[in-house]
Amino acid sequence: MSDNENEPVSLSRRSFFRASFRASAGGAALIAGQGALAKAPDQAKPLDARAPVPITLRVNQRTYEMKVDVRTSLLDTLREHLQLTGTKKGCDHGQCGACTVMINGQTVASCLTLAVTAQGQTIRTIEGLAPNDTELHPLQAAFIMHDAFQCGYCTSGQIMAGLQCIESGLATSPESIREAMSGNLCRCAAYPNIVAAIADAASMMED
Structure with missing residues (x-):
């Protein structure tokens, strides 16, 4: 055993207060961080992808406002929300052409087009x-x-x-x-x- 181990440690009053302050600050930061983590799950509410969202569609020179699931196709929106049933659901895979409508003068398969993406566009169906x-x-x-x-x-x-x-x-x-x-x-x-x-x-x- 060395002689240094038996010697008393000298600590000034100023050094003591500095060490105490650092320890207190570190503990407070740790407690605050733990509190924030504990509250995080309550504050971050998960989004419901199925929740209806408001959209506005311009169809056959008329404006329609409604709420739809973001996954709703333009075909289903026309038929089920606007009651424009002239557009038909055939294969529902964009392969048969039965659901063809026009958007901005170009034909599209409405079964493969999301209604939310058709906002601000000019839509024309057989009824128009x-x-x-x-x-x-x-x-x-x-x-x-x-x-x-x-x-x-x-x-x-x-x-x-x-x-x-x-x-x-x-x-x-x-x-x-x-x-x-x-x-x-x-x-x-x-x-x-x-x-x-x-x-x-x-x-x-x-x-």
Whole structure:
């Protein structure tokens, strides 16, 4: 055992108070930190992803305000919230074209489009084509004249896609129309009549 271990430790009054203050400050900080951690779970409330959020949609030149789940598709919003049931739910995977609508003049699969992302956009559905309650859009009239439907389930999507084809200047030949309409399926196989209706409507709309 060394001699230094038996010697008394000399501590000045100033050093004693400094050491005491540091110990007190450290303990207070530790207690405060523990208190903050204990309160954190109560303060951070988890968000409910299913909680409805308010949205505003512009559909067929009318403005609609509603609350929807953020996961709600534009298709379900149109059908279930706005009662615009002309747009059909087919495959619900964006593969059949039955749910085709227009957003800012471009066709989209409404089953793959979230309603919240369509805010501030101009949405057009089959219900918005006819100029009034007694007159049909030229393309709607052409579909009737050429018997371009049988069961009619895909017809609204076919008409919306056909309108995009005409307005984009693609209805110049049967081949071009078939290419533009390739994303819209008809299980009744009325394709020749659909192509004829679009070509006829294109010529009528040019006049």
